[in-house]
Amino acid sequence: MSDALKAKIADIFEEPGCDKNQAKGTKERKKGCSKPLTPGAAAGGCAFDGAKIALQPITDVVHLVHGPLACEGNGWDNRHSATSGSSIYRRGFTTDVSEVDIVMGTGEKRLYRAIKEAITRHAPPAVFVYSTCVTALIGDDIDAVCKHASEKFGTPVIPVNAPGFVGAKNLGNKLAGEALLDHVIGTIEPETITPLDVNILGEYNLSGELWQVKPLLDRLGIRMHACITGDARYREVASSHRASVNLMVCSTALINLARKMEERYGIPYFECSFYGIEDTSTTLRTTAELLVKRGAPADLIERTEALIASEEARAWARIKPYQSRLEGKRVLLYTGGVKSWSVVSALQEIGMVIVGTSTRKSTKEDKERIKELMGGDAHMVDSIPPRQMYDQLMRGEADVLLSGGRTQFVALKAKVPWLDINQERHHAYGGYDGMVELVRQLDLEINSPVWREVRRPAPWERGYLEADAEPETAVFAASA
Amino acid sequence: MATVVLSTKSCAENPLKSSTPLGAALAYLGVEGSVPLFHGSQGCTSFGLVLAVRHYKEAIPLQTTAMSEPATILGGADNLDEALVNITTRMKPKFIGVASTALVETRGEDIAGELTAIVAKRRELDETKIVFASTPDFEGALEDGWARATTAIIQSLVEASAPGLAIPSVINVLPGVHETPGAVYELKDLLEAFGFQARFLPDVSSSLDGYVPDVYVGTSLGGSPIDEIRVMARAVHTIAIGEHMRPPAEALHAKTGVPVSVLPTLTGLEASDRLVALLSRLSGRPVPERLRRQRGQLVDVMLDAHFHLSGKRVAVAADPDLLCTLVELFTSLGAQIVAAVSSTKNSPLLAKLPCERVYIGDLGDLEQLAKEHQAELLVTHSHGRQAAEALEIPLFRIGFPIFDRLGHQYRPLGGYRGTRELVCEIANVFISRLHEHKPDDFPLAIPPQPIVEDSRHVDA
Numbered sequence: 001m002s003d004a005l006k007a008k009i010a011d012i013f014e015e016p017g018c019d020k021n022q023a024k025g026t027k028e029r030k031k032g033c034s035k036p037l038t039p040g041a042a043a044g045g046c047a048f049d050g051a052k053i054a055l056q057p058i059t060d061v062v063h064l065v066h067g068p069l070a071c072e073g074n075g076w077d078n079r080h081s082a083t084s085g086s087s088i089y090r091r092g093f094t095t096d097v098s099e100v101d102i103v104m105g106t107g108e109k110r111l112y113r114a115i116k117e118a119i120t121r122h123a124p125p126a127v128f129v130y131s132t133c134v135t136a137l138i139g140d141d142i143d144a145v146c147k148h149a150s151e152k153f154g155t156p157v158i159p160v161n162a163p164g165f166v167g168a169k170n171l172g173n174k175l176a177g178e179a180l181l182d183h184v185i186g187t188i189e190p191e192t193i194t195p196l197d198v199n200i201l202g203e204y205n206l207s208g209e210l211w212q213v214k215p216l217l218d219r220l221g222i223r224m225h226a227c228i229t230g231d232a233r234y235r236e237v238a239s240s241h242r243a244s245v246n247l248m249v250c251s252t253a254l255i256n257l258a259r260k261m262e263e264r265y266g267i268p269y270f271e272c273s274f275y276g277i278e279d280t281s282t283t284l285r286t287t288a289e290l291l292v293k294r295g296a297p298a299d300l301i302e303r304t305e306a307l308i309a310s311e312e313a314r315a316w317a318r319i320k321p322y323q324s325r326l327e328g329k330r331v332l333l334y335t336g337g338v339k340s341w342s343v344v345s346a347l348q349e350i351g352m353v354i355v356g357t358s359t360r361k362s363t364k365e366d367k368e369r370i371k372e373l374m375g376g377d378a379h380m381v382d383s384i385p386p387r388q389m390y391d392q393l394m395r396g397e398a399d400v401l402l403s404g405g406r407t408q409f410v411a412l413k414a415k416v417p418w419l420d421i422n423q424e425r426h427h428a429y430g431g432y433d434g435m436v437e438l439v440r441q442l443d444l445e446i447n448s449p450v451w452r453e454v455r456r457p458a459p460w461e462r463g464y465l466e467a468d469a470e471p472e473t474a475v476f477a478a479s480a
Numbered sequence: 481m482a483t484v485v486l487s488t489k490s491c492a493e494n495p496l497k498s499s500t501p502l503g504a505a506l507a508y509l510g511v512e513g514s515v516p517l518f519h520g521s522q523g524c525t526s527f528g529l530v531l532a533v534r535h536y537k538e539a540i541p542l543q544t545t546a547m548s549e550p551a552t553i554l555g556g557a558d559n560l561d562e563a564l565v566n567i568t569t570r571m572k573p574k575f576i577g578v579a580s581t582a583l584v585e586t587r588g589e590d591i592a593g594e595l596t597a598i599v600a601k602r603r604e605l606d607e608t609k610i611v612f613a614s615t616p617d618f619e620g621a622l623e624d625g626w627a628r629a630t631t632a633i634i635q636s637l638v639e640a641s642a643p644g645l646a647i648p649s650v651i652n653v654l655p656g657v658h659e660t661p662g663a664v665y666e667l668k669d670l671l672e673a674f675g676f677q678a679r680f681l682p683d684v685s686s687s688l689d690g691y692v693p694d695v696y697v698g699t700s701l702g703g704s705p706i707d708e709i710r711v712m713a714r715a716v717h718t719i720a721i722g723e724h725m726r727p728p729a730e731a732l733h734a735k736t737g738v739p740v741s742v743l744p745t746l747t748g749l750e751a752s753d754r755l756v757a758l759l760s761r762l763s764g765r766p767v768p769e770r771l772r773r774q775r776g777q778l779v780d781v782m783l784d785a786h787f788h789l790s791g792k793r794v795a796v797a798a799d800p801d802l803l804c805t806l807v808e809l810f811t812s813l814g815a816q817i818v819a820a821v822s823s824t825k826n827s828p829l830l831a832k833l834p835c836e837r838v839y840i841g842d843l844g845d846l847e848q849l850a851k852e853h854q855a856e857l858l859v860t861h862s863h864g865r866q867a868a869e870a871l872e873i874p875l876f877r878i879g880f881p882i883f884d885r886l887g888h889q890y891r892p893l894g895g896y897r898g899t900r901e902l903v904c905e906i907a908n909v910f911i912s913r914l915h916e917h918k919p920d921d922f923p924l925a926i927p928p929q930p931i932v933e934d935s936r937h938v939d940a
Binding site for chain 2: 116
C-alpha cells in the first residue's frame with residue numbers, strides 16, 4: 001500500500017465528524033472503524049466494492065476497474081441505481097490484467113491504453129479509475145497514470161484508491177469520498193448559484209428513490225444542485241462546492257466528505273434520512289431552517305410546515321386502508337443502521353408488532369431511537385445466525401421478515417413472507433410516497449395467496465386428506 | 481473452419497467472462513455437504529456469491545479467507561488455517577473446496593503445501609475432506625475453474641484403480657459447467673433407459689436445482705456423495721461432456737484406468753445420436769422405443785423450426801464449449817453466424833467452427849460485430865441485455881449468469897428431448913417477431929431506371 005493511501009486511511013479513522021469514532025480512545029481509534037474480519041466467517045463486500053457503490057451512480061462517466069477479471073466481471077450491472085440520462089455508467093470497463101501484465105510489470109501501460117480506448121470510444125466528461133488488490137500489490141501507480149492521461153487527453157481521469165484488502169465496504173465508501181474531494185469537487189464553477197441550493201450526500205437513487213424525494217424539494221423551491229451520487233452528472237458533482245447546505249443521508253458512509261466540504265467550502269451539513277414519514281418531515285424542516293440561516297427567504301419555514309402538514313396527512317390517509325389487513329402482524333426487522341428504526345413508526349402506526357430489530361450496524365443514537373420508539377431495548381437483537389433465524393421463523397415467531405438478500409432464502413425456505421429493504425430491492429421506499437409503497441408491498445407479501453398454496457401438505461404427508469380432500473374426489477373414491 | 485482472432489484491446493468493455501474461481505466454486509457445490517472457500521480478499525467472495533445467488537436464486541454457502549493487506553504481504557497461511565477451522569466448527573461440512581484467487585496467486589504462495597501442513601496439524605479437520613485447486617482470475621474463465629476443481633476432487637478423493645471390481649451397470653459422468661441441473665436430470669434419465677446408474681461429478685442436479693428442504697441446510701443442499709466419488713474406479717466407462725472436461729477425464733483415466741469418451745456436447749441431433757449409440761453399445765441393449773419416438777419428435781421440430789431460422793443472422797458469445805454447441809446448433813438449422821465471440825481461446829474446437837472468424841473478446845465486441853453485420857438475434861447470457869437494448873434486437877439467454885429470467889436451471893438443453901425444447905425456444909423468438917410486410921420492403925422490385933441526360937445543363 002502506498003504511503004499516501006496509508007495516510008488517507010489513518011485520516012479516515014481519525015474522522016472528527018464521526019460520533020462513533022470520537023467515543024473511542026486514541027489507541028482504539030487507530031485500529032480503525034471496521035471490526036477485524038474473521039476468515040471463514042466473514043460476509044460483505046470489500047473496500048473496492050464500497051468505493052464503486054458510492055461512485056458508480058455518476059451516470060455519464062466511464063468507471064474503469066484496473067485489476068483482474070473478477071473485480072468487475074463478477075459484479076457489473078448489478079444494482080438498481082437509476083438514471084434519467086446517460087447509461088454509460090452501467091457498462092463494465094476493466095483492464096482485465098493478465099498474468100503477463102503482472103509478471104512483466106506492464107499493468108500501468110495497459111491502464112494508460114485502456115483509458116485512451118475508453119475516451120476514444122465514448123468521449124465521457126471524465127473517467128474514474130479504480131485500483132484493486134492485485135494492481136495495488138504489484139505497485140501500479142494509478143495516480144501518476146491518471147495525471148498523465150488527464151493532461152494528455154484533456155479529460156479528467158480520477159484515481160480511486162480503494163483496493164479490496166484495505167478493509168470493508170464502509171471504508172471504501174469513505175475512500176470514494178476522498179477521491180471526490182481530491183480530484184472532482186470544486187474543479188468546475190456552477191453556472192448559477194441561488195441561496196436555495198442543496199446537495200444530497202449518500203443517496204444512490206436505488207430503484208429511483210431520489211425521484212420520490214426531489215419533487216418535495218422542488219415544491220419548496222429548493223434546488224438540488226447535486227446528488228452525490230444518485231443520478232448524478234459529472235459536472236454537477238464537480239460544481240457542488242457552492243451549495244448552501246449538504247443533506248447527509250445513508251448514515252455515516254460519506255461523513256468525511258460532508259465534514260471536509262464544510263471545512264473547505266463552508267457548507268454546513270446535517271445527518272438525515274428520507275426513510276419514514278417522520279424522518280422525511282424532520283429532514284425537510286431542518287433543511288429549511290439551515291437554508292434560512294444561510295440567507296434564504298424566511299417564509300421558507302412556513303411553506304415547509306405547510307407542505308409537511310399536507311403531505312403527512314396525505315400519506316397517512318393512503319396508509320390507513322391497509323390497517324385492517326396488517327394490524328397485529330408481527331415483523332422481524334433485520335437490517336441495521338438508520339433503517340433499524342426509521343420504518344418502525346410507520347409500521348407501529350398501522351398496528352403492526354415489531355418482534356425484533358437488528359442493531360448490527362446501528363450507532364448509539366440509532367439504538368436510543370429504537371428504545372424510545374419501542375419502549376425499551378427488549379426487542380433489539382444483534383446478528384442472528386441463519387440456522388437460528390430459520391428455527392425462529394419455522395416456530396412462527398414472525399409473520400414477515402424485512403431484510404436484505406443475504407437472509408432472503410432463510411425466510412423463503414421456511415415458507416415465511418419476506419420483503420427486501422436493502423440495496424437490491426426493486427421497489428422505491430423514499431419519502432412519504434415510499435412509506436406508502438412499503439406498506440402496500442407488506443400487504444401484498446403477507447396476504448399473498450401463495451403462502452396458503454406452498455404450505456399445503458403433499459399427498460404423501462400426514463394431514464393431506466384432512467386438510468384437502470375435495471368432496472367430489474372423496475365421493476368418487478368411496479363409490480369406486 | 482474459422483480464424484481465431486485475439487483481442488488487441490486494453491480496455492475490456494462489458495465482460496463476457498465470469499471468473500475462474502467462481503467456476504471452481506460451482507463445481508465444489510456439486511459435492512454433498514460442501515462449502516467452497518475462496519482464498520482471497522472478502523470482495524472476491526462477495527462478488528462471486530452475489531452473482532451466483534442472482535443466477536440460481538438460492539443461498540450459496542461460499543466463504544472467504546478474508547485476506548487483509550498485511551496478510552497479503554506476510555503470507556496467507558494463517559488466514560487459510562483460521563478459515564478452515566472456523567468453517568468446520570461452525571458449519572460441519574463434509575467437504576471444503578478451496579479455490580485460489582488472483583490476489584494470493586500474484587504473491588506466488590505455495591498454497592497446496594500450506595494446506596497439507598494445516599491438515600496434518602489440525603485434528604479438528606480430520607472429518608472433513610479438503611481439496612485445493614489453483615484458479616487465478618487472470619487465467620481462463622468459468623469453464624477452466626470448473627474443470628480444475630473437478631480435477632482436484634478426482635486427484636484427492638478418487639481411490640486408485642481396482643481391477644476386476646467394475647460394476648457393469650455404473651457409468652461415470654463428468655458434466656461441463658454449462659450443464660444445468662435440468663440437463664443432468666435429462667442425462668440421468670437417458671442412462672437409466674439403458675439400465676445404467678450414473679455417478680456424476682460434480683452433480684449439481686441435487687444441490688442447485690432449486691428446492692425447499694424440510695430442515696435448515698447450511699452447506700450445499702446435495703451433490704455427489706463423497707463415498708461414491710471414492711469408488712469411481714468401479715465404473716465401466718466415463719463420459720466427459722465438453723472439451724474443457726478433457727483434463728479431468730484424463731486425470732480420472734490415469735488414476736482408475738476406466739475407459740473415457742469425451743463428447744464435445746449433448747445438444748443437437750448428431751450429438752444426441754452419438755450419445756445414444758455409445759450407450760447402446762456399452763449396454764448391449766437396443767435403443768428403447770421411448771427414445772426412438774423422441775428422436776422422431778426432434779426431427780419433426782427441426783423441420784418446423786428451420787423455416788424460421790433459415791438465413792437469419794445470429795451473433796453468439798459464450799465460453800468456448802458452449803459457443804461451439806450454439807454455433808453448431810444454429811448453423812444446422814440454416815441460420816448464419818455473423819459474429820462468434822469466445823471468452824477464452826482455451827479450446828482447439830474453436831478453429832473448426834463453421835463460421836469465418838471467432839473473436840476472443842467481450843460483450844462490447846459482440847455488440848459492435850452484431851451492429852456491423854446487422855445481426856437479427858443476440859445469443860449470450862443475461863449481460864447481453866445492454867447490447868440487445870442498444871441494437872433493438874432480441875436476446876436469447878443462455879449460459880452463465882442468467883439473472884433476469886426464471887427457470888434456467890431446469891432447462892434440459894441436451895439429448896433428443898432437451899434439444900427439442902431448445903429448438904422450440906429459439907424458433908419462438910423469431911415467430912414472436914414475425915415481420916409484417918410493407919411496400920418499402922422490396923427496393924429491388926422496381927426495375928433500374930434508364931439514365932436520362934440532364935438537358936438543362938447545356939453549355940452555358
